[in-house]
Amino acid sequence: xxxxxxQEYGGPEVLxxxxxxxxxxxxxxxxxxxxxxxVNFADLKARxxxxxxxxxPFRPGLEVSGRIRAVGPDVTGLRPGxxxxxxxxxxxxxxVAVAETATVFPLPEGxxxxxxxxxxxxxxxxxxxxxxxxxxxxxxxxLVHGAAGGIGTAAGxxxxxxxxxxxxGVVSSTAxxxxxxxxxxxxxxTSDSFPDDVRRATGGRGVDLVLDPVGGDxxxxxxxxxxxxxxxxxxxxxxxxxxxxxxxxxxxARGRSVAGFSILALAGSAPDALRSLTxxxxxxxxxxxxxxxxxxxxxxxxxxxxxxxxxxxxxTGKLLLRIAD
Numbered sequence: 001x002x003x004x005x006x007q008e009y010g011g012p013e014v015l016x017x018x019x020x021x022x023x024x025x026x027x028x029x030x031x032x033x034x035x036x037x038x039v040n041f042a043d044l045k046a047r048x049x050x051x052x053x054x055x056x057p058f059r060p061g062l063e064v065s066g067r068i069r070a071v072g073p074d075v076t077g078l079r080p081g082x083x084x085x086x087x088x089x090x091x092x093x094x095x096v097a098v099a100e101t102a103t104v105f106p107l108p109e110g111x112x113x114x115x116x117x118x119x120x121x122x123x124x125x126x127x128x129x130x131x132x133x134x135x136x137x138x139x140x141x142x143l144v145h146g147a148a149g150g151i152g153t154a155a156g157x158x159x160x161x162x163x164x165x166x167x168x169g170v171v172s173s174t175a176x177x178x179x180x181x182x183x184x185x186x187x188x189x190t191s192d193s194f195p196d197d198v199r200r201a202t203g204g205r206g207v208d209l210v211l212d213p214v215g216g217d218x219x220x221x222x223x224x225x226x227x228x229x230x231x232x233x234x235x236x237x238x239x240x241x242x243x244x245x246x247x248x249x250x251x252x253a254r255g256r257s258v259a260g261f262s263i264l265a266l267a268g269s270a271p272d273a274l275r276s277l278t279x280x281x282x283x284x285x286x287x288x289x290x291x292x293x294x295x296x297x298x299x300x301x302x303x304x305x306x307x308x309x310x311x312x313x314x315x316t317g318k319l320l321l322r323i324a325d
Contacts, residue, residue, distance in 0.1 A: 003094035004303045005059040006047055012304035012311065014047060015060075022096040025072035029098050032084065036117030037092040038063040039298075039306045039319040040150075041213075041238060042264075047307065049240075052090070052264070061092020062264070063120035064099070065113040066324070075101055083107045085116040087267055087274075093303055095323055102271035105278055108286050118150065118292050118318040119282060124274070125235065125263045126154035127281040129211045130162060133261045134233050138163030140208035143198060143225060145169075145218065146238075147188055148176035150292065150318040155211060156184030157290045168201060170194045172313050179316040183291075191218065198225040206230060216241025229255045235262065293317040 001022045006014040025031045043060040045051035065085045071078055078084070084106050086099040107116050129151075130136045142159045146152040147169025159167045161184075169180045169188040177188040189197035191214075198207055206227035212219050213236030222232055223246065237243075246258050266274050284290045295317030298306045302321075309315045 001095040002300060003059055003091075004300060005057045005093070007057040009048060009050055011048070012307040015304045015307065017301050018057075020094075022069075023091070023098045025070055025075075025098055027073045028075060028101055029072040030075060030078055030084075030086075030101060030104055031069040031096055031098050032064055032066040032086060032104075033069045034064045034092065034095055034097050034323040035066040035113040036064065036297075037061045037094075037097075037300075037321040037323055038117050038121060038150075039303075039310060039321060040121055041236070041310065043093075044307055044311055046090075059091045059093055061088065061090065061094070061097070061321075063087055063117060064092045064097050064323075065107075065117035066097075068104075069096060077101075078104060078106070083113060083116075085120050087120040087263070089264070093300065093321060095300075100267075100271075102275065103267050105275075105282065108282055110286050111282070114294065114320070115285070115292065117320050118294055119285065120278070121263055122150040122292065122318065123154050123281040123285065123290065124278045125261065126151050126158055127284070128261050128263070128266075128277055129233050129235060130155060130158050130209075132277065133259050134209045134211065134231055136162055136164060136209055139165040141166040141168065141202065141227075143168045143170065143194070143207045143210045143222070144185075145191070145210075145212050145214050145222070147171050147180040147185055148316040151213070151235075152180065153183045153317055154290055154292055156180065158184075158284065160184035161284070161289045166201070166207075168198065168207065175314070176316055195221050195225050202227070209233070211235065213238055215239045215244060219244050223250055223256060223258075226254070226256050230257075232256070232258050234258065234260045294320055296320070297322050
């Protein structure tokens, strides 16, 4: 089979197409003939700095759609030929991938393989940020960083569907604002000025909920943009800044709170909770609540070009690798 991997850390050019034996599923696993693989910022961090890489060479990729190729021992409820989406710990950039059955989700009726590949990380994450962790209530205001990306695009629509009083987005450049405004946002700000923009838009009150994948100084400024009793949910550290801390001075005076979420960590610690969350999230696509746009698609050998596009911070929506012809 063909796969894409890297043998050293660096820029997109370290991604190489290789020929390898197709992996076989072990106990509690299935192998999947991959149709599409999602491209995520975590893949770029793995390639550039070894994020979640245990050893080299490494095959990136966290989510796939396709058809089950084979089932391992002790697997029930899944069968060869079944169309599925799956969250994997790595190895999605390949014609065959192996997944733990706890993170394999049969496709509901009406969901095709192309759209399904965009969902396993993005949609459950957006749902959890707003509901399970962020505890959004009708009428509250939300501020979402990365509003033009995959998670941001889903979060804007989910917040609107949940009855948010105002949905604000933050993007890295004004060129991305138009995309975000199509997906549930009332106003979209740029990252350099968002605290002032929030104060203006809310009459100085601040927002009830902030969703932050950036970390560092962006997170600290997001805390200052919270209303009394506001909540901030951290779900990444795209800035690469040192781990942050929030304590009594930042939280006590205005009753603010900080929470965190990682879908990969949840998959390892609470797979039953992940399955329940994912089933709820997937229903928002099949019932028409969420439209998750695939804005660019690359054949597997062009994985480096997908990384260049995402790394250049000009991409919007979801990027996919097309594995099967």
